[in-house]
Amino acid sequence: MRGIVLMVAVSLAACATGHAGTEQPASESVRVVGSGGSNLRITPSEGARVSVIAVPLEKAWSVLPAIYDSLGIMTDNIDPSRRVVGHTGMKLHRTLGKTLLTKIIDCGSTQGFPSADSYDIQFSVFTQLASEQTGTKVSTMVNAVGRPMAFAGEYVKCSTKGALEATIADAVTSWAAKAK
Secondary structure, X not given: OHHHHHHHHHHHHHHHOOOXXXXXXXXXXXXXXOOOOOEEEEOOOOOXXXXXXXXXXXXXXXXXXXXXXXXXXXXXXXXOOOOEXXXXXXXXEOEEOOEEHHHOEEOOEEOOEEHHXXXXXXXXXXXXXXXXXXXXXXXXXXXXXXEEOOOOOOOEEEEEOOHHHHHHHHHHHHHHHHOO
16 A cells, blocks of 8 residues: 555656657656555656647546556556546556557567567556646656566566657547537
């Protein structure tokens, strides 16, 4: 629980200082305790990806949890007062929902193949919504680390490709347009 609170705090700090189209790096590291009791420390090197969409805040907030569900992201944190939805410490192999991890993150490559295909991935994602003059600011932070499944090794930082963050912002726009 403490790890979740810390991850949200880091995510919110990065989201709160961003501007549309820019990334703000977070300077803190976060200790996450996995479901099997394993520990890992995530030090974000990338900030939140921020989009401003022409959707009212309340309408955007009403669809965000369902969007996470549709993407195969179970939410373990929903904070209505701060408009934050997310999940800390998912353990993934090869896919997130129906999407290959190689479309979402880059963990380098081994023997010519993307490592995200064969790594044990610890993944977290949070989205915060905030009111803007022209609509809603959608700030999404993705953090991932991976290590080979075949043998013990240290976790390596994986970088986001920005696809998941864009998908979430686009889905909020299209789902909110369909919502009554």
